[in-house]
Amino acid sequence: MGTAVRARVCAATLAVMTAGCVVHETKPLPKINALQASSEIPGDELLDVAVHAFDPGVPAGIAKNEQALNKKRIYPDIRQAESRYVATLLRVTLETSGQWGAVRVCPENVQFVDVSVSGKIIESTGAKLALQVTVKDSTGRVWLNNKQYASAADTGSYKTDAALKARDPFQNVYSEVANDMLTAREAITAQDRRDIRRVTQLEFAKDLVPQAMDGYLGRDQKGLMKVARLPATDDPISIRIDRIRESDSGVVDTVNGYYANFADQMSESYGQWRRASFLEIEKEQRTLNQARTRTYLGAAAVVASVFVPQQCGMYDYNCRRLSTGVRTAAAIGGAASILSGLKKYSDAKTHALALKELSESFQNEVSAQVVDVEGRTLKLTGTAEEQYREWRELLHQMYLEDRNPN
Amino acid sequence: MSGQMADGRRFRLFAVTAVVVAAGCITPPPPVGPETPATAATTAPAAKSGAALARTSDERRAVLDKQLDDSIGAFDARLHKEQQKIAEERDARQATVAATTVSAGNEIPSAGTATTETPAPTRATGNARTGDLQSDKATGVSAGATGNGAPANVVPDGNDDDIIARRLRKAAEQETDPELKDKLWKEYVEYKKNTRVR
Numbered sequence: 001m002g003t004a005v006r007a008r009v010c011a012a013t014l015a016v017m018t019a020g021c022v023v024h025e026t027k028p029l030p031k032i033n034a035l036q037a038s039s040e041i042p043g044d045e046l047l048d049v050a051v052h053a054f055d056p057g058v059p060a061g062i063a064k065n066e067q068a069l070n071k072k073r074i075y076p077d078i079r080q081a082e083s084r085y086v087a088t089l090l091r092v093t094l095e096t097s098g099q100w101g102a103v104r105v106c107p108e109n110v111q112f113v114d115v116s117v118s119g120k121i122i123e124s125t126g127a128k129l130a131l132q133v134t135v136k137d138s139t140g141r142v143w144l145n146n147k148q149y150a151s152a153a154d155t156g157s158y159k160t161d162a163a164l165k166a167r168d169p170f171q172n173v174y175s176e177v178a179n180d181m182l183t184a185r186e187a188i189t190a191q192d193r194r195d196i197r198r199v200t201q202l203e204f205a206k207d208l209v210p211q212a213m214d215g216y217l218g219r220d221q222k223g224l225m226k227v228a229r230l231p232a233t234d235d236p237i238s239i240r241i242d243r244i245r246e247s248d249s250g251v252v253d254t255v256n257g258y259y260a261n262f263a264d265q266m267s268e269s270y271g272q273w274r275r276a277s278f279l280e281i282e283k284e285q286r287t288l289n290q291a292r293t294r295t296y297l298g299a300a301a302v303v304a305s306v307f308v309p310q311q312c313g314m315y316d317y318n319c320r321r322l323s324t325g326v327r328t329a330a331a332i333g334g335a336a337s338i339l340s341g342l343k344k345y346s347d348a349k350t351h352a353l354a355l356k357e358l359s360e361s362f363q364n365e366v367s368a369q370v371v372d373v374e375g376r377t378l379k380l381t382g383t384a385e386e387q388y389r390e391w392r393e394l395l396h397q398m399y400l401e402d403r404n405p406n
Numbered sequence: 407m408s409g410q411m412a413d414g415r416r417f418r419l420f421a422v423t424a425v426v427v428a429a430g431c432i433t434p435p436p437p438v439g440p441e442t443p444a445t446a447a448t449t450a451p452a453a454k455s456g457a458a459l460a461r462t463s464d465e466r467r468a469v470l471d472k473q474l475d476d477s478i479g480a481f482d483a484r485l486h487k488e489q490q491k492i493a494e495e496r497d498a499r500q501a502t503v504a505a506t507t508v509s510a511g512n513e514i515p516s517a518g519t520a521t522t523e524t525p526a527p528t529r530a531t532g533n534a535r536t537g538d539l540q541s542d543k544a545t546g547v548s549a550g551a552t553g554n555g556a557p558a559n560v561v562p563d564g565n566d567d568d569i570i571a572r573r574l575r576k577a578a579e580q581e582t583d584p585e586l587k588d589k590l591w592k593e594y595v596e597y598k599k600n601t602r603v604r
Contacts, residue, residue: 162583240474247478250485257492264499380488387481394474401470405463 029154031171034178037098045193046101047137047185048200050113050252051091053105053259054083054131057121070352073125073281075359077367078273081266082124084373086131088263090117091256093174099182102249104256107377112204112248114138114196115181126277127153129170133177135184138200139192139224143184149173153278164271169278198227204248205231205241208392212237212399237399244391251384255377262373266366273362280355500580561591562598571597 056079062068069076087105095103101114108118115137122130130150135143150173157169168174185193199217203225206213218228231238564575574597578590 162586165581165583166586240471243478247482247485250482250489254485254488254492257489261492261496261499264496383484384481387477390477391474394470394477398467398470398474401463401467 029152029172031154032175034093034097034175035099035182041099044197045190047114047193047196048101049094049103049115049117050106050110051087051094051103051117052108053087054118055120056080056083070356075363077363077370078359079121079124080370081270081366082121084259085263085266085270086121088259089168090174090177093178094181097178104252105259106252106255107381109381110252112138112200112207114200122148123150125281126274127281129173131173135181137196138203139196139226141224144180147180149176158275158278164275169274195227198230199225201245202227204245205238208241208244208388209237209395209399211396236402237395240395240398251380254380258373258376262369266369269362269365273358276358277355280358284352284355504582561595
């Protein structure tokens, strides 16, 4: 009698017990920081970095399918905002490490930078951030090629508003990218770093005055851009190009200022949304786990009550009474557990709906800010492009004048 | 007699022709061959009449230089205005945040820490090059000033701050949580001490 009845009693007890809580403990993550510069880097080796706004990572196939987007917890307008926000946080991490020169967030069309960082958001919720990052320098050398970084949220950041302000929940991701960039840079010789800067300057110059700068750049055996020869330091065209380059830096600085203000403006609301998103996702996950557990155990208890064979002898009435009682209890416990599981599934759906409403509310707030920052950026870069056309023409005339003074 | 008359008529004809040419009624044909600064100046949309009328190469070069200088100067002025606007927006937002936290009972960061000054140029030497437009330098704020919440008499001035020190200082000045503010100032002082030792 013993084994079968004991099995049924266990199943019944478990089914009853799973009506209680299954607590999922999240431990704080170890903090990863970007390696700080310990000594001054020579000016001609200090590389400037452009961090482009990330690809929002909204799959084209489901971009119009709200249900599919909700299922994947993708909110397109929030992703648009995040594409700039993520770039800004990476910029801040790189800048404060002291390892780089000027680090700015720019749109994709900004070229002629020593080091260019681009990427894509793979997943972004309050609970998890996953990015894919590519880093190249101006010679064409690839430092990081579609490398993936991911991290769960550091729950310590969500504890208070001050904690959220002091450290981003996904700072570990940005620190890892910064440290990997540093590792790649350290693998490049000092001479090559100086060449990267010269190549950037010559590429800029060539774009402005192609005829004057012809022959200064070439390709090495690996296909990387290299300096073939340098213009004279007192070359009049070079002096004028340097002046224009200062203006160009001013444009990039201004655009970076737009993005910095944008990130600053959205950071508080975004932090609240992420915290709420994290809590809702956690609750949803917890209730789903409970639902599954209760349902599985409930089903197991019901199955056990039906299929475990009667072990009592035909005339052992006490045994049969006990066995029947246990089987009934198991069946009831199992059914109750299944019903409880179904309710939990329904609760999980409620949490998912709550998150959806929260996200829609935040989307409305942030989408206007995205439109504003992009509008200002396009206006400025459009104006700059027109200006460059005029300067190209003037430089071309000067070049001809210098070549044919008579 | 007729030979002399023929000579006389030829001379008068020549004289009349010379006068007509000198008056500019007959213009020389345009030069054929590679583009020259003179033709480029007359055909390019950006050319102004100055370059076309300048006679010597130096004059033409000077005109083009002036056009380029004026154009760059005007563009830089527009950029400067835009950057000022960005700084004003940021300062206005920080002032709003500060006002909100004052009403919640916290101390106000000094107004001197949120200026609208022009950002530093991007091509300063060494590690001190800036990467953004944040108005990092706090003008007129010295050690012991109470407005920014810095501990009295221990905070070095920020004139020789590198990028990291500037960031720490700014974060400390802008922080509204007193505990975090204190920690940030301590971090800043420690960092400055260590960089001086190096």
